[in-house]
Amino acid sequence: MKPLWFLGMNRTGVVREIAGGRGVRKRLTGMGFIEGVTVRIIKNDNYGPLIVSLGEGRLVLGQGVANKIMVEEVG
C-alpha cells in the first residue's frame, strides 16, 4: 500500500483506505471514491495536483488529498 500520490503515470491502483477528516471523505464518497474502486493515474508530474481516471470520470486531486488515499498498485 502507498499513497495515491506515489503512483506513477498510467499506473493502476485499488483504493484500500481513505484517511483524513470527515469532510474529505464525504466529498470523495460523493464522487465515487470509496474503498475497493480501481483508479488509474492519467497525470502525475510529481508536483501539483494529480489527474486520475475513476470509472468514466476524470478527477483532479490536490496533493493533500492524494496523500490521504492509500492504494494497492495492481498494474
Add this chain to the structure above:
Amino acid sequence: MEAARVLQTGETVIAMAGNPNSGKSSIFNNLTGARQHVGNYAGVTVEKKEGKLIHQGKAYKVVDLPGTYSLGAYSEDERVARDFILKEKPDVIINVVDASNIERNLYLTVQLLEMGANVVVALNMMDEAKEKAIHIDVAKISKLLGVPVVPTVATKKQGMKELVVRAIQAANEPKREALKINYGSDLEKELKKLEDIISSHSQLSQEYPSRYLAIKLLEEDQEVYQQVKAIPGTAELLEQSEESAAFLLDETGEDAESLIADRRYGFISGVSKQAVRKRISAEQRLSFSDKIDKVVTHRVLGIPIFLAAMWLVFQFTFALGDPMIGWVEGFFEILGGVVGGWLAAAGASDLITSFIVDGIIGGVGSVMVFIPNIVLLFFAIALLENSGYMARAAYVMDRFMNTLGLHGKSFIPLLVGFGCNVPGIMAARTLENKKDRIITILITPLMSCAARLPVYVLFVSAFFSQYEGLIIFSLYLLGIVMAVIMGVIFKRLLFPGEVSPFVLELPPYRIPTLKATMIHMWERAGIFVKKAGTIIFSVVVLIWALSVLPWGVEPGSKESALGQIGSFFAPLFAPAGFGSWEASTALIFGILAKEVVVGTLGVIYGVGEEGVVTAIHQLWTPLSAYAFMVMTLLYTPCAAVIGTIKRETGSWKWTVFTMVYTLVLGWVMAVLVYQVGRLFGLS
C-alpha cells in the same frame, strides 16, 4: 402568464436535481425557455433558479437545485438542495443522470429515493454514452429503481416531451415508498432500533421519513443531529444513535458512514451489472478528452496555453467592447439632453434638473458604461466554462495559488477581476469552501480593473510618456503582489489551519451551445444591471447631494460639502504627496467608479478632461503622481464592488472590512512610495 398567476397557490412544483456537468441546466433551459428567474436562497449565496413550464395550458413551477454529487451536507449547495427537498416537498423531482458516467451519478439518485422523493430520472447524454460504447437497458433500470426513466439528449432537445409528460404524471400520482437498500444484518438491526423510536415520536415521524432519518443519524450527520436535538423529546433517540454508531465501529472496525456508502455503491453496481453493458472497460480507454488534456495540462505547455487563452478573452472583451462603450455614453448623453430639455420646458428648478440629469442619469450612466465589457467578458467566461476548459485552467494554476493557501479554482475570480472586480467577486461562487471564498473575495478588489486604467493613462501622459507601458505594468504587478501578500496574511490570521481539499471534476470537452452560453451570460449581466438600479443608485444620489450642498454653492467646488470633506481629509494625504483638497475630492468621487477620478479632476481644475494633463503637469510632481496612482489602484473599491461584496458574502462585516483594509493598504503604500522616493532624492 395569466394562467400562471391564477395557479400561484397550490401550484405544482417540479424540482431538478443532478450532478454538476450532468446537463441539468440544459434540461432546465429546455423546459422553461426564457421564463426564468435567478435569486438567492435565504441567508446563503447559493443561486436559486426558478422557471415556469407551460404544458397543455397549465403552468408549473420548476426549481433548479444546485448541482451536487451527494446530499450529505458537505457544502452549502448540498444543504440547500437537501433542505429544499425535505421542507418544501416538491411534487416531483427530475433527477438528471449523466448516462455516460452512470454509476457515480446514481449515488445521488439512490439518496433521493431513500428520502422517499417522487423521482423521475432523465437519463441524459445518451449520445455520449453511445459514443463510449455503453449500452443501457432503460426499462431494466426503471424497474430496478422503481421510478420512470426517460432517455434524453438535452443539447439536441431529445426526449424533452416525454420527460415533461412523465414528470407531470408522476406529480399527480400518490407518493411512492422510499427505496430500501439492504444494509446488512449489523446495520439493519441498529436502523430498526432507531426507526422504532422515530415512529413513536409524532413530530419526528411527520417531518422526516423514518428510515431516512435513522440512516442520517447513524451517519452522524451533524446538520440533521442539530435539527433533531432542537425538537423536544428526542434525547433517547440521539443517545441510541450514538450507542449504535459506537457499536458498529467496534463490531466492524469501520464507521457507519463508510459502511452505508459501501452498501449504496454495492446496490448501484448491482443495478449497473444488470442494466449496463460496456464494450471497453473505462480504465483502458484513452478518450478524446484525455488526448487534448495531454497537451493542455502539460507541465511546460500548460501555462503558455492558459495565458494565450486569457489573452484571447481580454482581446475579445476589450477590443470588441470599447467601441460599444461610446454607444452607451452617447445614449446617456442624449437621454440627459432630452430629459433636461423636457424639464426646462416644464419649468423645473435648476436643482431638480441637476438632480435628475447630472445625479441620476449621469451617475447611473457612468456605471452603465461597463455593461458592454461585462456582457462580453461573461460571454467569454461562459464559453470557457461550457467547453470544459475552465476546470483545466484551475488545474494549471493550482501550483501558483497554493502559495497563497488557496487552490486553483480561486484563480478564476482574480483573473476576471482584471476586467471588472464585480464579475470577479461573483465568480468566487464556484468555490465550495466558504473560507476560500471569503479570502478570494477580499483580495479580488486589488486586481487592477479596466476602470482604473484611464487614471493611469492620465498621469502617465502628464509625466512618464516615455515609460508608459512600464509604469502601467508596474501597477498591475503591484496589485497582484499585494493580493498575494494579503491572501497569505488573511489565510494565516483569519482562517488558520484549514486547508480545504482540492477535488475537482474534469468534465469531457464539449462544444458549447450558443443558447446555454447566452443564458449564462444574461443571468450574470442582469444581476449587474439590477445592482446599478439599487445600491449604486443610492451612492450616486448621495455624492451628487454632497456636491451641490450647501445651497447655492458652485457644484463640486471647494465650498460644497464634498469640497469641504475633501479639504478635511486632505492633510491625511500630505505624507503621500497629494495633500490637496482636489486630490481628496477626486478620490471620494472615485468610490462611485474609479475612472470618475479623471473627470472629477477635470471639473475641479476647471479645464475639462483635455486640459487636465497640463494642469497636472504644473501642480503635481512625478513622485506624487505615482503615489496617487498607487492609491487609486489599492484604495476602497467602487460602489458596484462594495454592493457585490455585500451581496456575495451576505455580511456587512466583511464588506466594511474590505472597504477599510483596502483604504489603509492604499494609504500605507502611497506614503511608502512617496517617502522612500524622497529619500532617494526623487520629487
